[in-house]
Amino acid sequence: MELAIKIFQFILSISILVILHELGHFLPAKWFKTKVEKFYLFFDPWFSVVKKKIGETEYGIGWLPFGGYVKIAGMVDESMDTEQLKQPAQPWEFRAKPAWQRLIIMLGGVTVNFFLAWIIYGCLSFFNGETVFDSTKVDAPMNYTHVAKAMGFQDGDKILKVDGKVQNNLDKLSLDILLSDDITVLRNGKEVTFHTNDDGKALAFKDANPKAFLTPRYPAVIDSIYNPKTAAAGLKVGDQVISANGKKIAYYDEFQEVVRNNAGKDLNVEVSRAGAVLPLVLQVSKEGTLGLASYKQLTKYAETKHFTFGQSIGRGFTRSIESLTYQVKQFKLIFNSKVQGYKKVGGPLAIIKNMPVDKAKDGSVSIDWTLFWSFTAMFSVWLAFLNLIPIPGLDGGHVLFTLYEMIVGKPVPQKVLENAQMVGVIFLLGLMLLIFGADIFKIITNKF
Incomplete structure (x- = not known):
């Protein structure tokens, strides 16, 4: 279907x-x-x-x-x-x-x-307004993967400018970095500007999602559980994971990394629930997943802006130009000998595979008309x-x-x-x- x-x-x-x-x-x-x-x-x-x-x-x-x-x-x-x-x-x-x-x-x-x-x-x-994930609201350091570090980022960096411009929209920040030449960050209390390394960009394009190298950090509070085995092991919505296999967990991405590294194994975790610390044993799938999520916390970074009819006319034009500009800029990645972005270029079959759909919790699939348009x-x-x-x-x-x-x-x-x-x-x-x-x-x- x-x-x-x-x-x-x-x-x-x-x-x-x-x-x-x-x-x-x-x-x-x-x-x-x-x-x-x-x-x-x-x-x-x-x-x-x-x-x-x-x-x-x-x-x-x-x-x-x-x-x-x-x-x-x-x-x-x-x-x-x-x-x-x-x-x-x-x-x-x-x-x-x-x-x-x-x-x-x-x-x-x-x-x-x-x-x-x-x-x-x-x-x-x-009709819909625009929901923007505002990076200025992120109160914890960004999660920089090995891909981001290969580009030149270090743990604790606070991104100030991309190619000399401020970009507070989290949705666009990763793409801007991939298309950038220089990044300015606040590092150990000082402004530092570095050239984004093409080797890191090449690593990004080897991932299924090239923009996943940069994500906001938030506590490992569980808000959705899809796997019955995980639920049967005692984990509940609202639990905050504080340790996994003896490693202290402060952020959800740290927990994800431990889970991936223990694919097909049992995982000993400690969760905080109603002021008490409870030990649990969770079974990680062979794919390195537990069938749970912690994404609803991202809503605190979101802000929806609404437009009048007159404003929407100007905004429609601006969004058209922005869309075209991003697509033209991507040619520099496609033809870059190190990045080899051309390997990600797809035809009709690839477009069909990536067409947006709306998946309900019961598994049913329907058209997300906002994404379609x-x-x-x-x-x-x-x-x-x-x-x-x-x-x-x-x-x-x-x-x-x-x-x-x-x-x-x-x-x-x-x-x-x-x-x-x-x-x-x-x-x-x-x-x-x-x-x-x-x-x-x-x-x-x-x-x-």
């Missing part, structure tokens, strides 16, 4: 983004009286799942879920249909329109994608950026050639456009196969 919900969310999100993106091309094409031959969700090589012709346009759904397209008459596109281009240009063809009209048609898709992200983020801010907004602004990259086959390639024509005063030769489009399509198809193949390889090698 969980996989089915994730697949449904992925298809729904992609369908919304593709249809609106292509509508961004379709509407200005129609406004400028340009013939649109096809409007497709997904690609349709050899056959379509559904198709119907209305007026001069064939609307349909393809079987290959890698995007979608509108086929505009008189335009060199991914269909590589050049027969029509051998004939004299007709008034209703794309190539017969003024350069400024063609530019608007080509920019329509990315414009819609950006405005869609803006609208979604604005609505989320207005957040993902859709993030993906929308990302698609806008990717489509603007000046590669033939993408909107950015068409924009580049059109701008050249507007600056130089004459169009790029038709043969050059055809050859460039062919190279671009081959490159993009090869890239798609590589990414999709990497997903399959990870599944086969159990590294997904």
Whole structure:
């Protein structure tokens, strides 16, 4: 059921983004009286799942879920249909329109994608507000794992600035550190600035969650128990673990470390309950877990900010820019020879695996619509950026050639456009196969 919900969310999100993106091309094409031959969700090589012709346009759904397209008459596109281009240009063809009209048609898709992200983020801010985990409220030193220490952190450090900027949002702090060059901390009463070591970042990307190297510390007070064996051993919600196998426990992360190091063994713990100290013996699973949690204490660091309608408009724009900025910055990790962030890059299968779901205590799974729309907004602004990259086959390639024509005063030769489009399509198809193949390889090698 969980996989089915994730697949449904992925298809729904992609369908919304593709249809609106292509509508961004379709509407200005129609406004400028340009013939649109096809409007497709997904690609349709050899056959379509559904198709119907209305007026001069064939609307349909393809079987290959890698995007979608509108086929505009008189335009060199991914269909590589050049027969029509051998004939004299007709008034209703794309190539017969003024350069400024063609530019608007080509920019329509990315414009819609950006405005869609803006609208979604604005609505989320207005209807849900924004919950921020404020690091200034953390009264204990951060928990720095071996990964964080490899980057340059030391126990007791208080983070002051990341690349010269204050970041009090715990949700963004870890990512900012991964993307940073320099960190300023308060260490032994003195301000110290150090360069974040790429070796530490590389270690972070070997973990399932690259941002888990930095967490706030809080007492080991148990607030949820999922494992019946742990409950049967006498542990109760509200107990505070004060020692484990003779080691004093001050924070929950210390307790987690002892539990992981005793996978498959019995663990002797002492808990404080109603002023009394009780000894218990807990059985740790082979995976190094006890089936309990202590995350509700994090709520004391949380603050929800609400926005008026007017404020949400500005906030929606800011969140769109922030989302895009973070994604662009991540290229420095992807192409870093030490960090090798490209190993974490995934295709459709990886996206489906990481689609957000809402898991209830009874094990049932449903759609978390807030996370779904957040993902859709993030993906929308990302698609806008990717489509603007000046590669033939993408909107950015068409924009580049059109701008050249507007600056130089004459169009790029038709043969050059055809050859460039062919190279671009081959490159993009090869890239798609590589990414999709990497997903399959990870599944086969159990590294997904």
